[in-house]
Amino acid sequence: MFWKRIGGPSLAAALALGLAPELFAADGAETFVSQTAGNTLWTMVAAMVVMFMQAGFTLVECGLSRAKNAVNILMKNYVDFVAGTLMFMLVGFAFMFGQSQGGFIGASGFGFSGVDPATEAGQWNYTFWFFQCVFCGTAATIVSGAVAGRTKFAAYILTSLLVSAFVYPVSGHWVWNSLNGQGTGWLENLGYVDFAGSSVVHSVGGWVALAGAIVVGPRIGKYQADGVARAIPGHNLTQTALGVFILWFAWFGFNCGSTTTADGTLGLIAVNTNLAACAGFIGAMTTIWLKTGKPDPSMSFNGVLAGLVGVTAGCFDVSPWGALIIGLMSGVLVVFSVLFIDQVLKVDDPVGAVSVHGVCGFFGTLMVGLFAAPGYGSDLTGLFYGGGVGPLVIQLLGALVVGLWAFVGGLVVFKVVKAVIGVRVRPEDEIKGLDLTEHGAEAYNGFQFFTCN
Amino acid sequence: MKLIIAYIRPEVLPAVKCALYAHEIYSMSITNVMGAGRQKGYTELYRGLQTEVNLLKKLRLELGVPDEKVAEASEAICQSARTGHEGDGVIFVVDLISTERIRTGEPM
Numbered sequence: 269m270f271w272k273r274i275g276g277p278s279l280a281a282a283l284a285l286g287l288a289p290e291l292f293a294a295d296g297a298e299t300f301v302s303q304t305a306g307n308t309l310w311t312m313v314a315a316m317v318v319m320f321m322q323a324g325f326t327l328v329e330c331g332l333s334r335a336k337n338a339v340n341i342l343m344k345n346y347v348d349f350v351a352g353t354l355m356f357m358l359v360g361f362a363f364m365f366g367q368s369q370g371g372f373i374g375a376s377g378f379g380f381s382g383v384d385p386a387t388e389a390g391q392w393n394y395t396f397w398f399f400q401c402v403f404c405g406t407a408a409t410i411v412s413g414a415v416a417g418r419t420k421f422a423a424y425i426l427t428s429l430l431v432s433a434f435v436y437p438v439s440g441h442w443v444w445n446s447l448n449g450q451g452t453g454w455l456e457n458l459g460y461v462d463f464a465g466s467s468v469v470h471s472v473g474g475w476v477a478l479a480g481a482i483v484v485g486p487r488i489g490k491y492q493a494d495g496v497a498r499a500i501p502g503h504n505l506t507q508t509a510l511g512v513f514i515l516w517f518a519w520f521g522f523n524c525g526s527t528t529t530a531d532g533t534l535g536l537i538a539v540n541t542n543l544a545a546c547a548g549f550i551g552a553m554t555t556i557w558l559k560t561g562k563p564d565p566s567m568s569f570n571g572v573l574a575g576l577v578g579v580t581a582g583c584f585d586v587s588p589w590g591a592l593i594i595g596l597m598s599g600v601l602v603v604f605s606v607l608f609i610d611q612v613l614k615v616d617d618p619v620g621a622v623s624v625h626g627v628c629g630f631f632g633t634l635m636v637g638l639f640a641a642p643g644y645g646s647d648l649t650g651l652f653y654g655g656g657v658g659p660l661v662i663q664l665l666g667a668l669v670v671g672l673w674a675f676v677g678g679l680v681v682f683k684v685v686k687a688v689i690g691v692r693v694r695p696e697d698e699i700k701g702l703d704l705t706e707h708g709a710e711a712y713n714g715f716q717f718f719t720c721n
Numbered sequence: 722m723k724l725i726i727a728y729i730r731p732e733v734l735p736a737v738k739c740a741l742y743a744h745e746i747y748s749m750s751i752t753n754v755m756g757a758g759r760q761k762g763y764t765e766l767y768r769g770l771q772t773e774v775n776l777l778k779k780l781r782l783e784l785g786v787p788d789e790k791v792a793e794a795s796e797a798i799c800q801s802a803r804t805g806h807e808g809d810g811v812i813f814v815v816d817l818i819s820t821e822r823i824r825t826g827e828p829m
Contacts (some may be wrong), residue, residue: 499767561767607769620768716753 304388306530308395314525315399321406321518324348327511329413332502332566334621336701337417338711344412347425352408352432356401364437364444368451374441376450392511394711396448399528403469406522407436408472411678413619414481415691418488418698422707423691429682433478435677440468447528448668459659461640461648464526466581466632467667472674474626477616479678484691486616488698497611500618503717505565512569515539516545519576523583534642540583541576544595548575559575559603566620567603573624574602578632581663582639585648597635600630607609630667638664722817722829724734727782728756728810729802734780740801741784743791760808779810783793785820785829 294311301309303665352360356380361696366374380397384390408428415424441572442453443462462468472602498562502508524537552571578598579591586594605623615622637660640650649655685691692698697705705709729737734751741749755776762775786794795812803809820829 497770497800499765499770499772501765501767501772556769560766560769564766566768603769610768610770 296579301512303530303617304392307528310530310534311395311399311525311528314521315395315402317521318399318406320573321402321515321522322409324511324514324518325406325409325413327507327514329416329511329583329619330354331504331507331509331511332413333416334701335503335712335715336703338503338703339707340421340702341412341416343417343421343707344424344709345409345440346703347421348408348412348428348432349405349483351425351428352405353401355429355433356404356437357397359433360404360437361400362396362437363434364440365396365448366450368441368445368453371445371452371454371457372441372503374445374450381482387529396528401526402464403522404432404436404440407465407469407473408432409477410470410621410625411477411480414477414617414621415484415616417702418486418692419480419484420689420691420693421702423685423689426685426689427480430685431678435476435681436469436472438473438614439673440675443468443666443670455666455669458665459648461585461636461646461659461663462581462633462666463584463636463645464523464580466577466579466629467670469629470577470580470625471629471633471667471671474624475615475671475674476620476628476678476681478609478622478626479675480682480691481617481622483614483679483682483686486614487618489697491614496616497614502566502618508566512572515565515573516576519545519563519580526582533645536588537583539588540579540586540591544575544579544583544587544593545572545596546575547592547595548572548578548599548602551575551596551601552603553599555600555603559607567606570606570620570624571599574598574628577625577628578635580629581633582636585636585640585645585650587639587641587644590635592630594635594639598631601631602628623694626671630671633667634660634663636715651679652683672702722785722787722820724817725782725784725786725791725794725798725816726815727784727802728754728779728812729782729798730804730808730810731778731780733802733804734782736801740793740797744789744790744797745811746786746790746794746797749759749782749784752783754779754781758808759810772815777808784815814815 321453322345326342330338330341362376363374364376366376369375383393408431442455443460444458445451445453466682487500489498490500519541520538523541524534527533548571549568551564552566552574556567575595575598578594600624605627606620609617636651638650640647640659641653648659651657651660682691693702743809756779757775762773763807764771765774784794798812822829
């Protein structure tokens with residue numbers, strides 16, 4: 269009624285013209301937001317969302333640790349992002365994305381040298397740096413969960429600095445150097461694909477975490493004298509559950525943002541990411557339910573993350589059905605991996621970081637060689653679509669090499685720090701709790717804990 | 722004056738308080754405790770590992786009562802806290818050497 273009375277269509281046109289004068293230049297020609305501006309906008313939004321993963325990891329790890337160590341977990345999560353950011357600025361970005369030396373390491377762009385903020389290229393450099401910085405922070409923070417509850421804070425600061433400065437950027441160079449146009453890494457030259465970082469980010473974090481957990485050793489009371497594993501329950505599964513949802517949300521920035529381009533592929537990547545997460549949850553929950561008779565919550569939450577990590581390498585190249593299957597398998601795998609690492613290898617990993625990020629990162633990378641579908645993403649074709657075993661072999665090679673680099677690198681880092689200042693707190697301090705002994709603070713002042721360990 | 726220490730199930734507290742109030746006994750304190758008598762524990766599952774939990778959540782109720790009210794108070798607690806199943810708890814009655822009200826400095 270109202271619309272008809274005031275002559276709707278012509279009013280709409282007038283309003284459109286009046287409300288958006290900048291879209292119409294003086295001579296009436298339309299101007300558009302440039303592709304570069306669109307890319308910047310999208311990459312920045314995604315990067316900010318990925319930064320929020322720090323909050324997700326903090327909550328997950330804190331909830332799965334004991335209350336007496338909560339402050340220590342919080343501080344470790346802050347420190348690894350801070351140390352990571354600083355190291356990535358000073359040297360990490362240069363090693364990873366600088367002028368490639370033979371495809372192995374970069375050698376330009378240390379501390380933003382050569383970047384001119386007044387040029388479009390310079391401005392894109394800052395955007396790209398910021399995006400890559402939060403990815404580095406993600407890899408670094410994976411380690412803190414596996415070494416929680418018994419690691420010296422000062423030692424953890426040093427290991428974070430070294431991992432962010434060197435271990436992460438070098439393997440990252442091999443896979444992603446071309447993203448910055450300064451050359452190509454040797455692995456990507458072979459056709460290795462890791463779209464958003466199942467291996468580059470997650471498996472590196474996971475294998476360094478394994479090295480750390482091995483070097484630091486298990487928590488007191490984790491293993492009986494005869495080697496049988498004991499449960500050390502986390503103090504707040506509410507934090508863990510919220511943390512996983514936050515990570516799930518932020519993963520859309522992680523995977524979709526890896527296009528660093530504002531284009532139509534974002535939707536498919538988000539769909540693949542979400543389906544894998546859901547399937548991962550189902551896979552893990554079903555597996556632990558059948559195995560033990562109860563749907564364990566922390567295992568189920570790990571399943572979500574397993575699915576997300578698993579699909580991260582191929583989220584651009586697989587079909588939604590492929591993503592679903594990859595997620596489902598990752599969820600099943602993570603349960604068996606946690607049980608194996610905990611009870612057979614007897615490596616104490618309080619949060620399952622090695623299984624979620626290392627094992628499923630490796631697995632997800634391999635899956636690209638099977639599930640890469642024609643018509644989706646790049647023209648990579650996996651074994652299941654008639655692409656032959658070539659892609660699978662390259663994926664296996666790359667996953668192994670990156671994994672080996674990260675594990676050995678992690679061993680070196682932790683052993684060096686152990687030799688210099690030691691990595692473990694004293695037993696009496698571990699019993700008292702790191703909050704009081706390392707930080708002189710309680711997370712839950714005024715609360716009485718009921719605990720037997 | 723005697724001190725009655727009663728270990729009861731947490732969920733019977735409202736009924737026990739009501740019963741004590743009905744006998745005009747209002748002074749008491751409650752503590753959360755973990756304990757067990759002959760009640761077996763249960764197992765919890767955490768990430769695929771079983772843990773034996775044989776210290777169960779209970780409440781410790783403490784009341785200081787004049788000698789003549791001890792039997793009455795014990796009976797009231799028993800009646801209201803009893804479910805008939807193992808784990809109902811116990812009552813201990815302890816002799817007090819002396820008492821003093823902090824506000825006035827006089828014995829109670």
